[in-house]
Amino acid sequence: MAGVILAFVAIVFALAARRGREAVEVEPHVPHSPGPSPPPFAVALPPPRPSEVEDGLHRAFGDTVRAGPSPRYLVGDFNGDGAEDLAVPVSPVESRLGDLNDSLANWNVQDALGVPPPRSGPAPLATSAPVTVQPNDVLLAVVHGYGGRGWRDGQARQCYLVRHATGAPLEARPRSVLLRYVEKAPSDARLSGDVILASAGKKDGFVYWTGVRYAWHPLPKKSPPHPALSP
Amino acid sequence: MRTLRLSLLGVAVAAFVLPAAFSDSPTEAPTGFDNLTNGFTLQADFDSDRGTFEEREDIDEGLGPVFNAQGCAECHQSPVTGAISQITELRAGHFDGVNFIDHPGGSLINDRAVDASIQERVLGGNEVRTFRTSLNTLGDGFVEAVDSNTLVALANAQPSNMRGQFIEVPVGEAGGQTRGGRFGWKNQHASLLSFSADAYLNEMGITSVLQPNENTSNGNSTATFDEAADPEDPAVPGSPNGQDVEAFTRFMRATKAPPRDDALAATADAQAGSTLFNQIGCRTCHTRNITTSPAGTVINRGAFTVPAALGNKIIHPFSDFLLHDVGTGDGIVQNGGQSTRNKLRTAPLWGLRTRPRLMHDGETLNRNEAILRHAGQATSVINNYRNLSTTQKNQLITFLNSL
DSSP: OHHHHHHHHHHHHHHHHHHTOOOBOOOOOOOOOOSOOOOTTOOOOOOOOHHHHHHHHHHHHTTSEEEOSSOOOEEEOTTSSSSOEEEEEEEEOGGGHHHHTOTTOSEEEEEGGGOOOOOOSSOOSOOOOOOOOOTTOOEEEEEOOOGGGGGGSTTOOOEEEEESOOOTEEEEEEHHHHHHHOTTOOTTOOSSSEEEEEOBTTBOEEEEEOSSSEEEEEOOOOSSOOGGGOO | OHHHHHHHHHHHHHHHHHHHHHOOOOEEOOBOSSSOOOSSSOHHHHHHHHHHHHOOOOGGGTOOSEESOSSGGGTSOBSSTTSBOSOEEEEEEEEOSSOEEEOTTOSEEOSEESSGGGOOOOOTTOOEEEEEEOOOOTTHHHHHTSOHHHHHHHHHTSOGGGOOBOOEEEOGGGTTOEEEOOBTTTTOBSSHHHHHHHHHHHHHOOOBSSSOSOOOBTTBOOGGGOOSOSSSBOOBTTBTTOHHHHHHHHHHHTOOBOOOOHHHHTSHHHHHHHHHHHHTTGGGTSOOOEEOOOTTOEEGGGTEEOOTTTTTEEEOOSOOOOEEOOSOOOOOOSSSOGGGTTOEEOOOOTTGGGOSSBSTTSOBOSHHHHHHHOOGGGHHHHHHHHTSOHHHHHHHHHHHHTO
C-alpha cells in the first residue's frame, strides 16, 4: 500500500512540476540595421590583361570554348550587383559540344533573342525548348564577378553562354543612361549596372540582364544618336 | 509479504513514470500530405477550418476591390490544401540608388479587381519588379513554435560571409510588439495570425480586425467599389480577430509538415546525395533539423502558448528562416529595413519535389539551374557543387527530389 501511495504521490508531483514550468520566449537583442546596404565594391579596377581574360574564361568554362573569332572583351557590371563582370565573344570547341550542352553543365546556355516579353500574373504554362550550342555559334561568354576583385576573383564562376549577343558594336554602357534614352524600356530591366550595345541582324540594340537571363532589346532610330551610344 | 510486493510494484511504476514525466526529449513532428490534423485541433475542427481555407469569397462578402485570388486554396493547394501552387504575385517599386521606394499604393500590385477602372498596374518609374511564388504553409505551426533565439543561434553558427540576417517584425495581435520574422519571402511575419490577416487583406481584399483598412488601387481610394462594411471579417464572440482569420490560423497550425518521399530517400543515390548536401555546405543555410519550443512556452509576445502538439518537435524544413543575399534580389523592401532589399528568406526545401518552378520568382525550371543561380553569400557552396562529378550532381538532385 505504501508503494502505491508513493507512486501516486510521485506522479502527482512530476506532473505538477511540468505544468509549473511555463516559459516565455524572450526576444533576443539583435542590433537592427535599418539602413541601406553599403554600396558594393566601388573599386576602380585596372584594365584587364589578355592573360587575365584567358584565366577568367578558363576558370568558368574550362577548355570548352576559346576566345574569338576576333579578340575582344568587355568589362562592366552587367548583372547590377556591384562587382565587375567579364564578357567575351567565344567559339565552342567542337569536340566539347557534348559537355557544353550537358544538362548538368556549370553554365547556362541562353538565347538573347529567345526571351519572352515580360509578363504579369500567373507564370506561363509552357516554355521554349532548351537552348543548345551549335558548332558554328559565336557566343557571348559572361562571367559574373565576385566581391571587390570582380571576375578576377578565384570564386567568380557563375557564367553564361549567350547566343545572338555578339553583334557590333559590342560595347558596354551604363544602363541608367541608356534606358532613359529608350522610350519603351523593357520592363524587366534593372537600372543599376551596365548593358552591352550589340546589334542583332540589322537592328541596333542592347543586351541586358533580367535578373535571370540575358535578353536583347532594340534601340530606337534617332538622329543624331544619343551621346550614350557614342564610343 | 504482500506489502513488500506492492511497495516494489509502486517503485517500479514510479521508475517508469517519473522519467517519462520529466523527459524533455524532443520527438519527430508528424508529416504527411494527407489532410489529417497534427493534433493541434480535432479532425472535425481541422476539416471545418480547411473548408474555410478552401472557401471562395464573393464581392458581397468583401472580396476586393483589388485582389489576387478568391480563396486561400487558389494559391495554397498542391498536392493538398495548404501547400503550394504555380501562382505568383507581382511586386514593384523604385530604387533611387540608395533606398527602395514603394510603388504608389504599396509594392504589391494586385492582379485582379472588381471593376476595370481600378485595376492596378505597374506605373512608370517603378523599374524594380519581381514575381513571388506562393509559399507552402504546411507545417507552419511548427515554424511558429520555433524560439526566436533558435534562429539567432543558427545565424551565429554560420560563417561570417554566409551569416543570415534575423529581423524582428510586428506581431499584430500583440499590439505591434516585435518578434523574429519567419513567414513570407522577406520574413515579414512572425505569427500565423498576423500572416493570415495580412493575406486576407492583400490577396483577397478582405479586411479584418488586425487589418481594417482596404487597399488602394495604385494609391487611389477604392471605397466607391467596396460593398461590405469594414472590417469585413469582424470580431465576434469567441473569435476576437475574426472568424475566418482565426480559422485560417488554426488550420495552418494544425497541418502536418511536408513528408519525404520515403522510397526515393531510401535509395543509395539519394543517401549519397544527402551526404553531399552536407559536405558541400548546402546545409549551412538549408538547415536540416530545428526543434520547436517546449509545450507551454508563451510566444508571439504573449499572444499564443505552444501546445503539446507543436511543442518540442523536431522538424526538417531545410531552411534557417533567415534572410540571405544569394544574388537573386529581389530588390523589394517590406518591413525588414533597407538592408534587406536584396535578401530573401532561405527557401525551405521540405516539399521541394512538388515544385516544378523554382526560386522566389518561379523563373528557374530545373534543379541544376536553380543551384547555379545562387551567388553572393552562397558562392563558395555553389563552387563546391560545380566541382562535383556528373554522378555526384545527379545524386544530389535525387536527394533534393526526395524532399
